[in-house]
Amino acid sequence: MQSDLSWSRRSFLAAIGAGACAQAVGAAESPAPGAMKWIVGYPAGGGADFVTRVLAAQLGSQMKQDIEVVNMPGKGGTLAAGAAARAAADGRNLFTADNGILVYNASLFKTLPYDPDKDFALIGFMARTPLLLVVSPKSGFTSFEQILKASKAGRTPPLQYASPGEGSPHHLAMELLKSQTGLVATHVPYRGTGMALPDVVSGKVPMLVVDLAGGLVPIKSAAVVPVLSMSGRRVTQLPDMPTVPYDLTGPLNAYATVGLVAPAATPMPMQERLNAELQTAMRVPEVSRKLNDAGWETAAADATLLRAYMAAERAIWPALIRNRGITVAQ
Template sequence: MRRFFHAVLATTLCLVTAAHASAQTYPSKPIKLVVPYPPGGGSDSVGRLFAQRLSEKIGQPVIVENISGAGGSVGAALVAKAAPDGYTLLMGNTGPNAISPNLLKNVPYDVDKDFTPISVVASQPLFVLVNKTSPYKTFADLVAAGKQEPGKLNFSSSGTGGLSHLAGELISSTTGAKFVHVPYKGGAPAMLAILSGDVVFHTPSAIDGVQQVAGGKMRGLVVTSAKRWPATPDIPTVIEAGYPDLEINFWYALFAPANLPAPVREKLSATTRLVLDDPATKKAFDTLGSVATPTTSQELRALVQSDEKRYAKVIAASGVEKQ
C-alpha cells in the first residue's frame, strides 16, 4: 500500500512539474484566437487587430478562427471546453459573455465558472440617434415626449435581445418614459427605419453613430459614455443629461478556458497590457471606433458579473422570452 501511495505521489509530482515547466515556456507554438462571429464584422476587426499585435509581442503566430452561431455562444462554448493551456483563446464580448446567458435557454457554458478572464481589450459606447429633421433636439426633449405620450414613440434595434434593444429598454426604465421596441434584422435596416420615419430613435455603437452623424442625416442626442466621444465633441454624455445609470459600454475582452495555469494567465495579462498601451495600437483601435481598454483579470471578472446581472433585469422586465 505504501509503495502504491509513493508511486501515485511521484506520478502526481511529475505531472505538476511538467505542467509548471510547460507554463514557464509558454508560448512554444501558435495560439488560436476564436472570434465567435463571421468574418467582416466589428468583433472580427477587433480580433484580427489584436491577434496581429499580440503575435508581435508574444513571439508566436496568433491565428484567428471565426466560429459563429447562436449570438456568439457556439464559439464561446468551444473555448470553454478547450484544454486550459493558453493555446485556445476567446475574443468575447458583451453578447456571449453577459447577455446570452440570460437570453438563451441552453447556453452550453457557465460564464463565471468556465472561463479565465484575462483583460478587456477594447470598448465603445452607444449613441442615441434621431432623424436630423426630428423635433427632438435634445435627450430631454425625447424623454419628455416619451412621458407625455407613453407607448406612442418607438425605437429600432438590430434584433431582439441585442444591445441596441436592451439599451432602448434601459432608456425607458431609467427615465420613466415609455418607448416601444421595433426589432429589425440587422443594424442597417434599423438605421434606415429612422431615415424613413418608421421609428423615432436607434442606439447603434459608436463607430456607426459617428458615421451617421458625420453623414448629416442624423442627430446624436447623447452618447452613453462617461466622457464625450472624441469624434463628436458636441454631443453630450448621458451623465451630462442627468442619467448616470445609462452609461453603457459594449466591450470586447480576452478569455481563456477555466483552470488556466497562473504563469500562463500572468504572461497573457502582461503581454495584453503591453499591446494595448502601445500608442500605435491605440490609434488603430480609434479607427475601429473603439478605445483600447486594458484591465486586470479581476476587473474583467467583476465587469462580466455586473453586466450579466444588469441585463438579466432588463431582459426580465422587457418580457423577452428565452430563445
C-alpha cells in the same frame, strides 16, 4: 454599465492605472506549438471583430505565432462561446468575450452551451465603446427631450427604435433608459447595425441605439443625428452631444465591452504569459491609435479589471432583464 458599484470613468481610469502596473508572475510559458485560434462570436467587419483583428496582428508579431481569427456568429455569440469553452486548454485557443457572453446571456436564454462562471479563464480587459441614441434626419427630432415628450403624448402607433439585435447591449441600454425616464418606444431588432441603418436613415424607424465604433462614420456624414450619449459622460469625438438626463431614476452608463478569455483549464503560467503579451500589445501606440480612432476606449490591464467590470455589470443587467421580461429565442 454603471451600477451600485459606481463603475464611473474615474474608477475605470483608476483600474487602468492599477492594471498597467501589474506584472505577470511565475515562469513564462509559451502556448503549444502550432497556429493559435482566436474565436469571435460575431460577423467579420463588426466592432468585436475589428478589435480582435487589430490585437491578433500585434500579438502574433510579439509572440512570433500565427493567429487565425475565426468568426462564428449566431445566437448572440453563444455558439462561439460553447465552442471556445470546449477548445483545448493549451494556450493556443482564445476567445473575445463581451458583455453578452459574460453577463447577459445567462438571463436571456433558458439554456446555454457554456457556463460564464466556470468555463473561461479571464485573461484581460481589451476595450469598450459608448452607446449612443441617434435619430433619422427625417424624424423631426433634434433632442432627447423632444423624443421623450412625443413618446408620452399617446402617439399611435408608438415611437419605434432599432437596435443591432434582441438582447444586445444596445437593446438593454434603451430598455434601462425607458424604465428610468418613462420613455414609450417599441423595440425593432435587426441583425446588426449595418442592417438597421438604411431603415433609420430613410426614416422608416426614427431612432437607433448604436455604439460609437459602429456609428461614428454615419454620424460624421450626417446620415444620422446623435441626440444622447448613454455613457454618462461626454464623448470626445462628439463633444456637442448631450449626456444622459439629470432626472433619471437610477444610473445609466452604457457601453459595449470586450475582453480576452481562454478555456478555464488553461494553465496559470500560460494565462499570465497571454496577459503580459496583451498588456504589451495594448500599449503599442499604433494599436491604441487604431482602436481609439475607431471609437474604442482601451486599457492595458490584467484580468482584475475585466473581472471587476463584469461584476459591476452583473449588479444591474440581470435584474433589468428579469423585470422587463426580456428573452431571446433559443
